[in-house]
Amino acid sequence: MQRTVAVIGGGISGLTACYQLARSPNAPKIILLEGSGRLGGWLHSTRTEDGAVFEHGPRGIRPAGTVGKNTLLMVSELGLDADVLPVPGDHPASKNRYLYVSGALHRLPSGIGGVLRTVSPFTRPLFWSGLHELAAPRGTQPDETIHSFVSRRFGKEV
Known part of the structure; x- marks a missing residue:
């Protein structure tokens, strides 16, 4: 009998949990419970009419260490590489x-x-x-x- 797993919250942590559960051997049935009308939690962007983008939460990925490498691997597996804008530490945008x-x-x-x-x-x-x-x-x-x-x-x- 297939297990059922409920993931509470559709923020980045909940979505990552769903992704990892779905990739696991003998993947369970996954139920995502989100209290709002959108997914992403703190990750939220808005674009103005003139094209300016405003981030309303975390806006960067720190690629250092195991956590950063795992995050970038997941970004790649999801086919989102082209959406990542690398910004070197000495660039004014990073400061x-x-x-x-x-x-x-x-x-x-x-x-x-x-x-x-x-x-x-x-x-x-x-x-x-x-x-x-x-x-x-x-x-x-x-x-x-x-x-x-x-x-x-x-x-x-x-």
């Missing part, structure tokens, strides 16, 4: 990070100076936000969303 807030791109601070001074879109230096985190009161709700936690601790612009 600069941006937030898209209120219709504009804001470069995130990359050095100590940017952490000590106010950088748009933040309303205070990130250093002070970190210190504030140590003294911030606990939320009053029994269960708090990640958005609420970050807003309460680091400010609404984050």
